[in-house]
Amino acid sequence: MIRSLALAALPFLLAAPAMAGPPVYPAFMIDKPGAEHYAWGEGNDGWHLVRTDDMSVIQERMQPGTKEIRHMHRKARQFFYVLSGELTMEANGEVTLLKAGEGIEIPPGMVHQAQNLGSVPVEMLVNSTPKSHGDRVEVAAIAQ
Template identity: 50%
Template sequence: MTTPDQPLTARHASPDNHYPWGNGCDGWRLVEDGALSLREERLPPGGAEAPHLHRVARQIFYVLAGELSIAVPGTLLRAGAGEALEIPPGLPHLVRNAGSQDLRILLVSAPDTIGDRYPVDAALP
């Protein structure tokens, strides 16, 4: 977290802020503050995570490249480059790349999702 007495610096994806997730996916923590997180993530074709929900956090997925698919109860949401999808707290979801090229997204969560991720057994499309 940046405080008023610290200089502002640019943040970018690097080995220092990298984390693996899902099945072959990569992420980079750009901002990690209890109230907010900003991550850049890459999902290879077929990349996905397990169905889950966040009880408190609201998430916005902004697509940089590729096509994002988010399965929620009853429907499949899709977004392409330059588009965003919002997932409110409490909504079960499954993020995946059903396309043939890497999917790159910016993921904003408010507040941060650390400690706020719950697996679900929901049947998602």
């Protein structure tokens, strides 16, 4: 009965006008081995799990003793979530130590710097909404 109702409705669904709005992307599974990889800094790695204009999700690995350049984003809101190791995040002059299972939100305009002061690599997820690439302003550029 349900199948016959669904089949009867099919011509109406196919004839319905397309909905206006943002493009709809197909759902698909992604994992680190299948993601686009890039290297940054001194031996650090990143994998693009989601890479759209609306959102970026990157899994990153920071080697011990490394840090990113102190910067901010004009539009992107970021959320850093530690998977393993310990991440030191300096944000607006305050230092927070994040352990596995902990995260921190960085709003647009907040100067910040991720650092691995530990003795083992840090694995983390970095979610940026909208994407942060092309939106980064280094602190030296802010002072000018």
